[in-house]
Amino acid sequence: MSRLMGQMMQMPLMISSLLVHAARHNGDVEIVSKRVEGDVHRYTYRDAELRARKLAQALQRLGCEPGDRVGTLAWNGYRHFEIYYGSSGSGLVCHTVNPRLFPEQIAWIINDAEDRVLCFDLTFLPLVEKLAPLLKTVQHFVLMTDRAHMPAHSPLALQCYDELVESEDGRYEWPEFDENTASSICYTSGTTGHPKGAVYSHRSSVLHAYAAALPDAMDCSGRDVILPVVPMFHVNAWGLPYSVPLVGAKLVMPGPHLDGKSLYELFESEKVSFSAGVPTVWLGLITYMKQNRLQFSTFKRTVIGGSACPPAMIRTLEDEFAVSVIHAWGMTELSPLGTLSKLKGKHDQLSVEDQRRLLEKQGRVIYGIDMKITGNDGETPLPWDGQAAGDLLVRGHWVIRSYFKRPESPLQQGWFPTGDVATIDADGFMQITDRSKDVIKSGGEWISSIDLENIAMAHPAVHEAAAIACKHPKWDERPLLVVVRKPGQTPSKEDILGFYEGKIAKWQIPDDVVFVDEIPHTATGKIQKLKLRELFAHHVLPAA
């Protein structure tokens, strides 16, 4: 039996259409960028769209063919924005590389993605010059600057980005093609094994852009001035380079200047209303503002994600700086938005304190994403009672089904296992309790390493803490706490363990504490728990 088909216009969901929309309907709205060169650059969506078309022509002239990857090592700025659209819009694939990774990892990623062109900011010229001999596929090295800032000599046959763009005439029509075509690639920086590439499509990116702008997500409108602090090499700056043109908001790009002073001045001078970034950036901003007794004039709300935001930071931003914090959760494999913490109508009845506790969770899914938690077997669904913690799985329009060049499917019955352990409450508010490989399995019960660390971090003499599982003959695993003391402080093991009393169940308190000078971190600042577990594999826990 044949179904009746709709009789609506058929047009693919194209990334180029986001910028075309902005240029046509918000043509004079500004994109303001702090440049690596030191100055501030201003132009409009109309200018950006024309330059993106010229860039598409230039990439074609360089020999790029549909599907070719264009790599970037760049800060948030207008040229990076042009590359997003000039590459994806013309059927190429934008591959943003995280310059904070170890150089060998960067080379490995560029080779794995087979980038044909590599575009990079002046900052990264020394890095690229060093890496170039390792890069097997890159045919064109494009320095993202103008003629005046090109180096006098370089071992590389450098091309000048501005010259490439300006030598084209812009007579280019954005092509329409299958919306499931790849638009961009981001690599996850896993703590083990090689990084893996998530390959986004035009369709997934446009749907994500719609959802991300919704009132219960980032709530973006044409009245906003939006500054993405989150880098464009971190999962496409959480989709803001797509959602901001979609709503026609003014876009402010901080370049490499992410210190508290630079950010504060830019927030004020450009009248920023909304931002998004990881917790550490806000720490720098808060510190600077407290030291100088400053307040924001226009900045009203921010999304914080990337890693769990400490409740104390949320309260400081809200109570001392009148900035509402939207706690969010996502991952590279989710483009990245999964959940955001926004109240429902029913929560108006809660006390402010109860509302805050709710908003400290990672929040609820936006339409387009679904989630569930399962028991150890990976199948049995767990209740949504805010108590039961299990493996978090997701599915939706902007979730990967496989990794670049990896034939094996990571999915479990169509769901993507996030590797996170979480609770979900009756209202659909999800809270991450741990990474599944970090959870401590004691006698069939799970102990959250994050909970143990958060308590230890609140101890006045603790600089950093990590909780890991140690093998135990009776309980399978028991928690061991690894602590770096603050300079000049010498808390004892008993001091630390006593600090847990009354804060969690007795059986969850670590069995032992070891003091170290340093805890190992990954290039992106995450604690290397695997390494810690190796280091303390033979640690003997005291008898209970």
Place this chain on the structure above:
Amino acid sequence: MSRLMGQMMQMPLMISSLLVHAARHNGDVEIVSKRVEGDVHRYTYRDAELRARKLAQALQRLGCEPGDRVGTLAWNGYRHFEIYYGSSGSGLVCHTVNPRLFPEQIAWIINDAEDRVLCFDLTFLPLVEKLAPLLKTVQHFVLMTDRAHMPAHSPLALQCYDELVESEDGRYEWPEFDENTASSICYTSGTTGHPKGAVYSHRSSVLHAYAAALPDAMDCSGRDVILPVVPMFHVNAWGLPYSVPLVGAKLVMPGPHLDGKSLYELFESEKVSFSAGVPTVWLGLITYMKQNRLQFSTFKRTVIGGSACPPAMIRTLEDEFAVSVIHAWGMTELSPLGTLSKLKGKHDQLSVEDQRRLLEKQGRVIYGIDMKITGNDGETPLPWDGQAAGDLLVRGHWVIRSYFKRPESPLQQGWFPTGDVATIDADGFMQITDRSKDVIKSGGEWISSIDLENIAMAHPAVHEAAAIACKHPKWDERPLLVVVRKPGQTPSKEDILGFYEGKIAKWQIPDDVVFVDEIPHTATGKIQKLKLRELFAHHVLPAA
């Protein structure tokens, strides 16, 4: 050269997924309906999703096959909502029929759509009993009520909606199929010729639902309580039955009770925050509230569209009742949202009065829709200067490309001609100046019949006015004003024409005024200008 494909999950955009999302993530949020039966019905998204599944089973049991049309003659209520999802969600096509049309038109439309099942509220039983002999394809007449309200006898083999639903077990999984499958049909009630059906798809409806909820559109969130006054038989209540579950807001359905008192009491008792409807409904509400010196407790904003909203009504709602008005434009062929009037960041600098004048326009497009205005030739683009008025054309994901069963394409080079004449300003704010067939073409210049009517309507002795074109030997056409006087008032032609002085250019002032007892209207309340032009085809204009 083969492109690189994205590696994202592939799932079609299905209407059923909107309700499944609401049931999973906002399961206890209420749907409250005032019933034809007289009482108030309450249940939750979780209940609605289960009942929609049971309805899908029941429709299958009645013999419906994919693509079959399910007609409705019904008010806004939970059963109508269930039919939206139970039919579309299971691969059938929901066909909402406007019960306010003339009975012969209703029969014609149901026959043209070939509805296999017809579901209707108690209100419409007499109508359906009368029409039944004319209906060639309807096999099942389903009365949307419970057993207790079924009539003792009827010439029709009536089935009871609640019994059909309750006899199923709900063990039904929503199918996934091609997202371009038809989901629903709405007929346009043109002023000439037979009505024509717009055939929406799952894809177009879901994309429209995302866009409609954006901050610069209807701005819907999970904190809202939303009451669609616009009927579900008017272009799917402007998409609210899709956008409201998408965001998980509480949904309040007014049933047949659209008078000022009923609406006001429902707004207050259910704490409605947002609504949408045509200007006439708000007129009734405002009148009732003024008479009784009432204010809203929770109602904060409304979308007004369907026909141009008089500026005076916008000001009354804002100044006297603290309700922000979002003026909007759309049409059946656009699902229906095209533009909404929302300020941009740059407009913060305008005076309140200038902001208001801007917001009186129909506004700017949401991403997903594009528009343009052209000259008389239908091709030459006109400037976006807020002055040049031309034919308005649109394109986008939720615009039709053809009508049901009509092989001919209405498109012009891929754009849909709206039949409206409009200006667009430099910021993309569109303002309708006329219907293209009603514009008066005088010496190569266009005169807006709407402008002429708005001025006449402001005259204290005028009850209703219509401006039409009269043939003229020198100027091709000149305006004639047709006026119905207020009871007891006897303004002269000179009174009326004198009222125009200083309000528009002299050459735009009508050449003549005729007084009539009544102006002919269509079933949906629009002035029948075609009929007026026929009536006054031989009217002799006075010499200039």
